Amino acid sequence: MKKLLLFFFSFIFYYQSQGQVLLNESFDSTSFPPAGWLTRQISGDGSKSVWDRVITGTDAVCESHTGDGFARYFCYNLKAGKSAILVSPPIDLSGIGANSGTISLWMFRDNSYPYKYDSLDVYINDTSILSGAAHLGKLIRYKGLPPVETATGWHQYSFLIPASFNGTKNHIILKATSVFGYDIMIDDIMVKGSGPNDAGVFAISLPDSSANTGINPVAVSIKNFGNTTLNSTAVGWSVNGVVCSPYVYLNSGGLPANAVDASVTIGNYNFVNGGSYIIKAWTQYPNSFNDIDHTNDTSTKTVWVNAYAALPFEENFDGVWIDKKDSNDVPSIFWNNIPGHGNTSWRRDDEGVTAGWISLTSGNFLPAGNDSASHSARFHTFDAGPGTSGSLDLYLNFTPQGYKALSFWYTNENGQDSLSVWLSVDGGVNFSPIVSLSSTTAWNNHYLSLGSSTTPHAVVRFRATSDFGNTDIGVDSVRVSIDNTVNTELIENNSFVNIYPNPTNGLVNIDIRNIPDAELLIFSLSGQMLFSNNINTANTVSQIDLTWLPRGAYVLQIKNEKNNIIRKLVIQ
Numbered sequence: 001m002k003k004l005l006l007f008f009f010s011f012i013f014y015y016q017s018q019g020q021v022l023l024n025e026s027f028d029s030t031s032f033p034p035a036g037w038l039t040r041q042i043s044g045d046g047s048k049s050v051w052d053r054v055i056t057g058t059d060a061v062c063e064s065h066t067g068d069g070f071a072r073y074f075c076y077n078l079k080a081g082k083s084a085i086l087v088s089p090p091i092d093l094s095g096i097g098a099n100s101g102t103i104s105l106w107m108f109r110d111n112s113y114p115y116k117y118d119s120l121d122v123y124i125n126d127t128s129i130l131s132g133a134a135h136l137g138k139l140i141r142y143k144g145l146p147p148v149e150t151a152t153g154w155h156q157y158s159f160l161i162p163a164s165f166n167g168t169k170n171h172i173i174l175k176a177t178s179v180f181g182y183d184i185m186i187d188d189i190m191v192k193g194s195g196p197n198d199a200g201v202f203a204i205s206l207p208d209s210s211a212n213t214g215i216n217p218v219a220v221s222i223k224n225f226g227n228t229t230l231n232s233t234a235v236g237w238s239v240n241g242v243v244c245s246p247y248v249y250l251n252s253g254g255l256p257a258n259a260v261d262a263s264v265t266i267g268n269y270n271f272v273n274g275g276s277y278i279i280k281a282w283t284q285y286p287n288s289f290n291d292i293d294h295t296n297d298t299s300t301k302t303v304w305v306n307a308y309a310a311l312p313f314e315e316n317f318d319g320v321w322i323d324k325k326d327s328n329d330v331p332s333i334f335w336n337n338i339p340g341h342g343n344t345s346w347r348r349d350d351e352g353v354t355a356g357w358i359s360l361t362s363g364n365f366l367p368a369g370n371d372s373a374s375h376s377a378r379f380h381t382f383d384a385g386p387g388t389s390g391s392l393d394l395y396l397n398f399t400p401q402g403y404k405a406l407s408f409w410y411t412n413e414n415g416q417d418s419l420s421v422w423l424s425v426d427g428g429v430n431f432s433p434i435v436s437l438s439s440t441t442a443w444n445n446h447y448l449s450l451g452s453s454t455t456p457h458a459v460v461r462f463r464a465t466s467d468f469g470n471t472d473i474g475v476d477s478v479r480v481s482i483d484n485t486v487n488t489e490l491i492e493n494n495s496f497v498n499i500y501p502n503p504t505n506g507l508v509n510i511d512i513r514n515i516p517d518a519e520l521l522i523f524s525l526s527g528q529m530l531f532s533n534n535i536n537t538a539n540t541v542s543q544i545d546l547t548w549l550p551r552g553a554y555v556l557q558i559k560n561e562k563n564n565i566i567r568k569l570v571i572q
Contacts, residue, residue: 020193022091022101023172027053027187028067036089038128042175044082049074051086051176059182060110060341061356065154070108070187073176075118075141080179087128088172088189093165096193101161102225103136103172104192108185109143110152111342112356115385116181117142123173124165133173134162141184150209151302151325152341154187160258161191192293198226199233199286200296204279205263209325210304210336212427212457215270220281222249222261225296229254230286235266237281244269249283274307274333276324306427308397308456309334311404312481315394317348317369317377327354331377336393344390344466349378349474358383363472370409370443376476377462381417384466391463393428396480398458404450405483406434406460409476411443415469419462420529423450427457432566433557436521436529443476450480465528497558503570506547512540515560522546522569523555530554546571 025034032053033039039051055069056062059076071086093101107120118141125133136159143149147157161170172191176184202223207216218237224230231254235247247266255261271277282298283291291297304324313334321328326340328351339345345355349368352360363382369375379390398404410419418438422431434448450460460480464473498511512518512535520542522531530549535542535558549571556569 020096021190022093022096022193023088023189023191025088025189026067027064027069027071030069032071033086038087040085040087042083042085042130044078044084044178049078049082050084054185057108057183057185059356059358060108060112060152060185061353062108062153062185065106065108065187067187070185073120073178073184075176075178075181075183078178078180080116081177083175083177085130086174086176088191090169090171091191092168093161093170093193094168096161096166101165101191101193102158103161103189104156104158105174105189106154106156106187107139107141108154108187109139109141109149110182110356111143111339111344112358113181113385114142114144114344114388116179117145118179118181118184119177120184120186121175121177122159123175124161125171125173126165126167126169128171128173130173130175134165136160141182152339156188192295195292196226196228197230197286197289198291198293198296199223199230199283200225201235201281201283201299202260204281204299204301206265207269207279207303209302210306210428211271212306213271213274213308215268217265218267218269218279218281219263219265220299222255222264222283223296224255224257224259224286225293226286227257228287229256231255232288233286234284235264235281236284237266237279239269239279240277271303271305274305277303277305279303304336306336306395307333308395308458310397311400312479313394313396315478316374317476317478318375321348321351321354329355334395336391336395338391338393343380343383343385344388346377346379346390346392346462346464349376352378352380355380363470365411365413365472365474367443369474370411370445370476374476376409376411376474378475379419379464379466379473381415381464381466381469381472384468386466386468389463389465391461392475394460394462394478394480396458396460398425398450398453398455400482401452401454402482403452403484404458405481406448406450407445407477407479407481408462409443409445409474410437410440411474411476412437412439413441413471414439415471416467417469417471417473418465418529419473419475420465421448422461422463424459424461425453425455425457428459431459431461433521433523433555435559436523436532443474449483497565497567499556499567499569502567503572504546506545506549506571508544508546508569510535510542510544510558512542512558515558515565518558518560520544521557521559522549523557 206219
């Protein structure tokens, strides 16, 4: 390894050409459109159906990617189908050569209105109109569609310029289309030419944005931005500013121009403590030459390392929430909020502005906490679309022996929205349902067993599902402790319950022994409750008809005050 590194760092040749920046627009000037640019309505009329410049975003809430401003198309107040174009000044591409020009831009993507696909189409043409333009790609404002982004915020996208556009007058055309959702916002548009030796870390693929303590692999995607084959490059990387051992990337077959090597493991890192870590990776000396364009060398990723709280654990949500993936999105380092932003994200009851909730004063529950004075965790079902969900996860260390008990307060004044509680004993890979709660007229306390697992990586999930109704969901005063008086187990084999046949054609016999006043629940694997029934008599056999359910696997739950039995049920 040392000999290879010495080779790369010793035999460096200077390449005379530099990457050409042919257009660079960050919308910092107060005049809009910028000099040489123009905007036109395609569908719609009025002053709102055009591109404009803003210094802050409100729908979604954001600041510019860089500088003092950015371009916006006001989808939030435009009916579906309205559109407009933003057209660049003429760009001279005559000197860049075939397939060596790129268009890059930054776009703000968020998780609000996931069923409304406000979009941006990128074109190039040798005139300033759409007719005859080449379509380079489409970006959807909602971050859950390809290219999928895990974090709400600014993301960069690049588009290759076709070889046919090699004249002196070419225009980038950006077409925004409203679906009456959230705004299209873009910043820092750049057009560049390239040369033969130009590589970069396109993305950091591992670890995931949420990781556990311990040794984790670090993997990156290497992209050949140059116009010749990439055979080698050095890769440097750091964690929280501390430089780690470099890696030498060798590709015996050669990485073609504009291609990406999707997953290259460059090392391992031991995350000792929970919290936020910044991983940075960059390329150096592609093919043993100087890189002609350093603007595309580096990628950065923020990784949240999960901290598992010791028992007993208590959380009353009264303190100021901290930043994990978004603003004020978690109560402490022991929590995770999925998603971190938008109407389906959790927040302290009075902090909806940091989540970008649409209507902060609607959907309230009173009082704000179970003790009439405190704060609580709140899910904004008032503006979350019907059937959409958001999860608030608590990471716990279950190592101590004994039965674990969960206590919390819950409110949901009316409607069909619901809260389900789930348990994972493998760090959040797989979850089992514990309980599902519907509406309640006031704050109510719930006391549940979490079994006797001694895993160090337990996760309790509070999963809210919206009905798009008038009242929100609240959770408060969460406590997890060891309580050996509640001997509830999540087990596959339990002598008190016999389910047959399993697999079944849909007619299921349930033999229950010594479990009086039980509730029977059927869930999909995604956590949706599909069936419920009360079984008031112990030592009895009941038959239920599930022939109406599609074939597949389901979760069956039988519970009362002292028992919580989970089984897998297969319908053939």
